[in-house]
Amino acid sequence: xLLLWTIVLLSGRAWKLSDDIAIKTEDLTKAYRxxxxxxxxxxxxxxNIAIRKGxxxxxxxxxxxxxxxxxxLLLGLIFPTEGRAYVxxxxxxxxxIKSRIGFMPEESCFYRFLNADETLDFYGQLFRIPGxxxxxxxxxxxxxxGLEFARKRPLKQYSKGMLRRIGIAQALINDPDLIILDExxxxxxxxxxxxxxxxxxxxxxxxxxxxxxxHLLSDVQDICDRVAIIDKGELQISGTIGExxxxxxxxxxxxxxxxxxxxxxxxxxxxEKQGEVVSIKNSSGTLEDLFLKIVxxxxxxxxxxxx
Amino acid sequence: MQQILVIAKQTFKExxxxxxxxxxxxxxxxxxxxxxxxxxxxxxxxxxxxVESMCFxxxxxxxxxxxxxxxxxxxxxxxxxxxxxTITAKPVQRTNxxxxxxxGFVYIIGVLLLIMGSVSYTLIRYTALKQGTxxxxxxxxxxxxxxxxxxxxxxxSAKKIGNVSWIEGxxxxxxxxxxxxxxxxxxxxxxxxxxxxLIEGKKRSTGRIPVKIKxxxxxxxxxxxxxxxxxxxxxxxxRLNGKSLDGSEELTxxxxxxxxxxxLGIRADSLRIFWGEKGFGCNYLKGLTIISTxxxxxxxxxxxxxTFLSLPVNILFCLFVFFCGNITDFMRxxxxxxxxxxxxxxxxxxxxxxxxxxxxLMYLNHIIKKPILLLSYILPDFRYFSVGKYFIDGINIxxxxxxxxxxxxxxxxxxxxxxxxxxxKRKEIA
Ligand SMILES: Nc1ncnc2c1ncn2[C@@H]1O[C@H](COP(=O)(O)OP(=O)(O)O)[C@@H](O)[C@H]1O
Ligand SMILES: [Mg+2]
Numbered sequence: 006x007l008l009l010w011t012i013v014l015l016s017g018r019a020w021k022l023s024d025d026i027a028i029k030t031e032d033l034t035k036a037y038r039x040x041x042x043x044x045x046x047x048x049x050x051x052x053n054i055a056i057r058k059g060x061x062x063x064x065x066x067x068x069x070x071x072x073x074x075x076x077x078l079l080l081g082l083i084f085p086t087e088g089r090a091y092v093x094x095x096x097x098x099x100x101x102i103k104s105r106i107g108f109m110p111e112e113s114c115f116y117r118f119l120n121a122d123e124t125l126d127f128y129g130q131l132f133r134i135p136g137x138x139x140x141x142x143x144x145x146x147x148x149x150x151g152l153e154f155a156r157k158r159p160l161k162q163y164s165k166g167m168l169r170r171i172g173i174a175q176a177l178i179n180d181p182d183l184i185i186l187d188e189x190x191x192x193x194x195x196x197x198x199x200x201x202x203x204x205x206x207x208x209x210x211x212x213x214x215x216x217x218x219x220h221l222l223s224d225v226q227d228i229c230d231r232v233a234i235i236d237k238g239e240l241q242i243s244g245t246i247g248e249x250x251x252x253x254x255x256x257x258x259x260x261x262x263x264x265x266x267x268x269x270x271x272x273x274x275x276x277e278k279q280g281e282v283v284s285i286k287n288s289s290g291t292l293e294d295l296f297l298k299i300v301x302x303x304x305x306x307x308x309x310x311x312x
Numbered sequence: 313m314q315q316i317l318v319i320a321k322q323t324f325k326e327x328x329x330x331x332x333x334x335x336x337x338x339x340x341x342x343x344x345x346x347x348x349x350x351x352x353x354x355x356x357x358x359x360x361x362x363v364e365s366m367c368f369x370x371x372x373x374x375x376x377x378x379x380x381x382x383x384x385x386x387x388x389x390x391x392x393x394x395x396x397x398t399i400t401a402k403p404v405q406r407t408n409x410x411x412x413x414x415x416g417f418v419y420i421i422g423v424l425l426l427i428m429g430s431v432s433y434t435l436i437r438y439t440a441l442k443q444g445t446x447x448x449x450x451x452x453x454x455x456x457x458x459x460x461x462x463x464x465x466x467x468x469s470a471k472k473i474g475n476v477s478w479i480e481g482x483x484x485x486x487x488x489x490x491x492x493x494x495x496x497x498x499x500x501x502x503x504x505x506x507x508x509x510l511i512e513g514k515k516r517s518t519g520r521i522p523v524k525i526k527x528x529x530x531x532x533x534x535x536x537x538x539x540x541x542x543x544x545x546x547x548x549x550x551r552l553n554g555k556s557l558d559g560s561e562e563l564t565x566x567x568x569x570x571x572x573x574x575x576l577g578i579r580a581d582s583l584r585i586f587w588g589e590k591g592f593g594c595n596y597l598k599g600l601t602i603i604s605t606x607x608x609x610x611x612x613x614x615x616x617x618x619t620f621l622s623l624p625v626n627i628l629f630c631l632f633v634f635f636c637g638n639i640t641d642f643m644r645x646x647x648x649x650x651x652x653x654x655x656x657x658x659x660x661x662x663x664x665x666x667x668x669x670x671x672x673l674m675y676l677n678h679i680i681k682k683p684i685l686l687l688s689y690i691l692p693d694f695r696y697f698s699v700g701k702y703f704i705d706g707i708n709i710x711x712x713x714x715x716x717x718x719x720x721x722x723x724x725x726x727x728x729x730x731x732x733x734x735x736x737k738r739k740e741i742a
Contacts, residue, residue, distance in 0.1 A: 077397075077741075080400075081400075082400055082740070082742070083742055101403055103403040104402075104403040108398070110394060110398060110401070114394035114395050115398065116326060117393075118325075118330075127318065128402065130315070131315055131318060131399065131403070131404055132402060133314055
């Protein structure tokens with residue numbers, strides 16, 4: 006009996022992911038080598054994470070912590086020095102499984118002389134999507150990312166934000182089950198960020214799995230179900246946002262229409278019950294909220310924002 | 313397959329929108345057209361020769377340049393731009409990327425050949441027509457060439473130096489050339505016998521020696537004897553009525569110098585027979601085919617380079633390969649030259665200083681000679697693909713040449729492509 010178990014464990018293929026796991030890494034390690042094979046950079050050290058199907062998972066970490074490296078390992082663009090990873094139940098060197106994955110790289114890098122239509126068409130063809138369907142999806146995606154107005158312009162005339170949008174569009178051309186996004190909001194203005202976040206939430210609503218990495222914490226906090234924080238290639242902590250941020254001895258109250266007298270009464274009541282009031286202030290909101298509010302108002306008056 | 317074609321189309325589009333292809337083709341066409349205005353001394357045939365040679369040279373030059381610049385830069389540029397990241401993240405086998413790129417380059421070169429080839433052809437025809445009206449009879453030649461099937465050197469005094477055999481006159485030696493399979497559509501045409509001999513005479517100053525030529529028809533046993541003079545750097549020409557073959561397809565030609573003390577230097581291809589004429593258009597197409605095979609070979613090498621070299625290095629690498637591939641002869645000679653220096657030092661042997669330089673020469677021998685020799689065998693030999701001389705001499709290109717060139721390129725590709733696949737498959741696209 007024991008022998009049988011060992012055999013099952015040893016043969017990599019026989020090992021089956023439980024059905025609700027989309028991505029799993031096992032001691033995933035990557036050391037970059039210089040041209041001569043010397044001087045290693047340990048970009049990733051024994052990473053173990055598991056991402057469930059249907060969740061939005063955020064990989065967090067400062068610049069150079071190994072986020073992009075992780076994603077590239079998962080996509081088989083680079084090869085692990087040690088350890089293994091499974092994506093949608095297959096090892097990362099399986100090419101066919103990529104037809105169910107959408108990837109947006111860190112920098113938006115496309116053929117600069119193609120326009121948005123041609124770009125999406127090109128990637129669609131790589132997925133062997135039939136012509137009519139390709140056209141349909143191209144139209145739908147360009148509307149979805151708000152690039153319809155610039156579909157015939159070559160990408161070299163695009164701004165950085167527009168390139169990000171086309172990046173997201175090409176990642177969705179194959180209607181993937183798993184979407185991997187590298188810094189989806191970097192280089193976007195607050196509106197773009199908001200729209201991207203909404204789009205990602207929309208994907209989740211469609212039942213898709215999203216893995217995104219970012220160094221912008223606010224992005225992640227809003228939308229991710231679970232996060233992992235890595236630094237210098239090592240996993241520091243992982244769990245749901247709630248778990249990680251739970252601070253059990255402080256409670257925040259948000260109250261509207263509170264008169265000064267009532268406030269004082271509440272304060273007195275809390276002190277009677279041996280509680281300590283740390284601070285009382287008017288809710289200020291974030292700069293982001295303000296920005297969004299102002300711009301949104303202007304948008305409503307001047308409809309066309311495109312050019 | 314669909315993926316390969318998509319990538320090929322993409323590669324082609326890129327080259328077109330880059331305008332590099334456009335610029336190269338324009339420059340090529342301008343160069344070709346310039347050849348018409350080249351001043352020439354001589355008759356109409358000379359003029360045509362110039363135009364023909366210019367056309368083929370510029371097609372070769374610009375085609376090679378396009379093959380190198382575009383195919384050496386495409387993959388490295390994609391890697392630099394990181395476009396390759398998005399492509400490899402799709403369900404595309406990496407070998408398909410390389411296949412797609414290669415087919416894309418084939419499209420590109422096809423377009424270049426089509427444009428430059430048709431312009432050249434028109435120009436050559438036009439020149440021939442213009443020169444034809446000025447009195448010269450045949451402008452565009454594509455004569456059928458026959459090589460000897462067998463060359464025998466008789467006589468004891470024959471000495472072989474390099475690939476040249478020297479025979480002495482005065483009955484001390486002779487060269488016997490056997491031809492087989494001589495045939496032509498028009499039996500009444502004249503056979504032209506053309507010979508390029510080296511000579512070494514007693515009287516050096518004259519620069520020519522008398523030779524005896526015997527033409528034997530083994531079928532009817534008819535023998536024709538001619539006495540002629542061979543000059544140092546003019547080919548010997550002899551015309552023979554086609555009827556004198558009497559329906560036979562064989563001919564034996566014996567050449568020997570008249571006087572003892574005169575030497576005739578002979579190579580295997582010194583004597584050729586031309587009989588009959590083929591269409592120029594067909595010959596032209598054959599020429600283009602051989603040249604395009606060379607381009608394909610260059611593409612394969614450039615792709616191999618681009619799997620592990622960065623853009624500028626790869627372009628240098630390709631230029632280097634192309635340059636060396638055209639001078640493999642010289643590279644081999646160079647290594648013999650070094651050898652000669654060394655042995656002569658040995659013969660004279662001697663002083664301490666000399667001894668020392670000898671050591672250096674030995675050193676030089678190992679450091680330079682061996683690698684160069686090795687390199688000359690590893691690098692592709694582009695002489696397989698030189699067709700210029702066929703057009704200058706107005707010779708029909710034998711089909712054997714096409715197959716040889718093609719076979720050589722295929723063989724080379726069969727070695728290079730698997731290496732490219734392997735390297736690219738393991739390449740980290742970071
Ligand atoms: N191609 C490469 N060669 C060598 N080192 C690299 C390469 N790519 C990334 N690195 C190194 O690996 C580490 C992690 O990089 P990366 O994964 O890009 O970080 P992040 O995406 O989190 O900002 C960094 O220290 C970086 O310098
Ligand atoms: Mg990164």
